[in-house]
Amino acid sequence: MSTGPSPRTNPHAVVSTEGPVLIVGTGLLGTSLALALSAVGVEVQLEDTSPTSLALARDMGAGTVREASSPEPRLVIVATPPDVAAAVVLRELQAHPQAVVTDVASVKDRVRAEVLAHAGEHARRYVGSHPMAGRERSGAAAADSDLFVGRPWIIVADGADPADELVVRNLAVDVGATPVRMGSADHDAAVAAVSHVPQLMSSLLAARLEDLPESALALAGQGLRDTTRIAASDPRLWAAILVGNAGPVAGLLREVRADLDALIDGIEQAALEPGSEQYAASGGVETIAPGAVGAVVDVMARGNTGRSRIPGKHGGPPRRYTEVQVLVPDVAGSLGRLFSDVGEAGINIEDFSMEHSAGQSVGVAMLSVVPAAAAGLEEALDARGWRVIPG
Numbered sequence: 001m002s003t004g005p006s007p008r009t010n011p012h013a014v015v016s017t018e019g020p021v022l023i024v025g026t027g028l029l030g031t032s033l034a035l036a037l038s039a040v041g042v043e044v045q046l047e048d049t050s051p052t053s054l055a056l057a058r059d060m061g062a063g064t065v066r067e068a069s070s071p072e073p074r075l076v077i078v079a080t081p082p083d084v085a086a087a088v089v090l091r092e093l094q095a096h097p098q099a100v101v102t103d104v105a106s107v108k109d110r111v112r113a114e115v116l117a118h119a120g121e122h123a124r125r126y127v128g129s130h131p132m133a134g135r136e137r138s139g140a141a142a143a144d145s146d147l148f149v150g151r152p153w154i155i156v157a158d159g160a161d162p163a164d165e166l167v168v169r170n171l172a173v174d175v176g177a178t179p180v181r182m183g184s185a186d187h188d189a190a191v192a193a194v195s196h197v198p199q200l201m202s203s204l205l206a207a208r209l210e211d212l213p214e215s216a217l218a219l220a221g222q223g224l225r226d227t228t229r230i231a232a233s234d235p236r237l238w239a240a241i242l243v244g245n246a247g248p249v250a251g252l253l254r255e256v257r258a259d260l261d262a263l264i265d266g267i268e269q270a271a272l273e274p275g276s277e278q279y280a281a282s283g284g285v286e287t288i289a290p291g292a293v294g295a296v297v298d299v300m301a302r303g304n305t306g307r308s309r310i311p312g313k314h315g316g317p318p319r320r321y322t323e324v325q326v327l328v329p330d331v332a333g334s335l336g337r338l339f340s341d342v343g344e345a346g347i348n349i350e351d352f353s354m355e356h357s358a359g360q361s362v363g364v365a366m367l368s369v370v371p372a373a374a375a376g377l378e379e380a381l382d383a384r385g386w387r388v389i390p391g
């Protein structure tokens with residue numbers, strides 16, 4: 001296994017993956033992988049049931065379309081939706097008896113069980129995997145060769161030949177990811193909590209906006225955008241993912257329902273009309289109805305704790321940045337001037353986002369810096385005539 005810096009970040013690093021690599025399913029994941037492998041010189045063959053998806057991936061430079069006369073692949077990566085992944089893995093194990101076969105489906109237990117049940121001795125060449133990298137858009141058009149850089153790549157290899165497991169570990173490293181070995185049931189329980197239920201929460205939240213008047217939507221800020229980003233995801237793909245991981249997802253949803261019930265019980269007390277019989281009966285005669293504040297603070301405090309446990313983007317302990325907010329006029333060149341002023345102040349921006357409100361001629365730029373740099377940045381921007389929003 002290559003241990004040095006990945007070829008994605010260091011062009012001189014050794015590439016361990018030996019081609020040809022056949023990618024079956026040239027959507028977001030398949031094409032991103034194909035682009036990443038092609039970029040480091042690995043020969044990539046492409047296959048998809050949709051001629052349009054296939055042609056698009058080819059035209060993007062992801063690889064060549066596999067033909068009957070193409071050389072045999074050493075590695076096959078199945079990047080189809082999860083409900084057909086096991087069937088495609090079984091077909092590829094049969095079709096390419098010398099190749100290692102992996103899949104990238106977001107669910108692992110069911111896919112693995114189906115492959116093991118039907119693959120016979122071919123099962124030793126199957127290594128399940130799941131790159132924890134993606135986005136809310138599907139299809140080759142959304143592909144990105146850097147999608148996997150710095151992300152965990154889960155490998156489920158129970159029963160596989162160790163040499164074949166190494167092939168898949170090398171693949172992960174060659175595209176810039178970090179291999180993490182897990183059992184399939186542990187994988188499914190973990191991703192239910194960090195990916196599958198969060199997807200449903202985002203969708204549930206965004207579903208509340210369906211009939212909201214535009215006058216209310218115009219007030220939306222970054223909080224709503226942050227919490228609903230993944231509500232733009234593909235319903236068909238996610239239906240297959242969620243159904244494929246139904247047990248762990250249903251268990252967590254029940255826990256969320258219990259939290260919601262406790263929150264509603266508490267907060268409904270505060271919704272009672274002061275002076276009404278129920279209000280008096282609840283004991284909330286002069287102060288806020290009992291239970292309401294406690295219920296809110298309980299869920300908020302537990303949320304604070306949970307959020308603080310999410311590690312930084314590239315793994316490791318969470319890093320806390322301070323956000324400096326600056327008003328930016330909506331005219332050409334403003335952002336360029338802002339960045340150049342920040343650069344002159346010698347301050348490193350760790351993250352950046354921009355918020356626009358409907359009908360406003362200014363936006364708010366949010367500059368994340370290490371806490372020790374925040375006061376200096378505010379002063380430097382102030383001195384250069386920027387309007388800094390007090391933190």
Ligand SMILES: NC(=O)C1=CN([C@@H]2O[C@H](COP(=O)(O)OP(=O)(O)OC[C@H]3O[C@@H](n4cnc5c(N)ncnc54)[C@H](O)[C@@H]3O)[C@@H](O)[C@H]2O)C=CC1
Pocket residue numbers: 024025026027028029030047048049050053079080081082084085088104105106107130131132133134135136137138139140237241
């Ligand atoms: N979208 C995401 O953010 C992530 C997705 N995954 C997993 O990666 C896999 C692919 O997802 P995406 O690329 O997002 O989906 P996608 O919808 O962008 O691409 C799937 C592709 O598979 C093709 N396909 C469907 N059935 C096929 C078959 N029987 N044979 C050959 N090709 C077939 C489709 O035509 C399509 O081009 C899924 O299993 C998903 O769970 C894993 C990590 C992240």
Ligand SMILES: O=C(O)C(=O)Cc1ccc(O)cc1
Pocket residue numbers: 105106131132133134135136195230
């Ligand atoms: O966009 C995000 O934040 C993701 O977490 C993407 C993602 C979606 C599905 C997966 O199976 C793995 C990763």
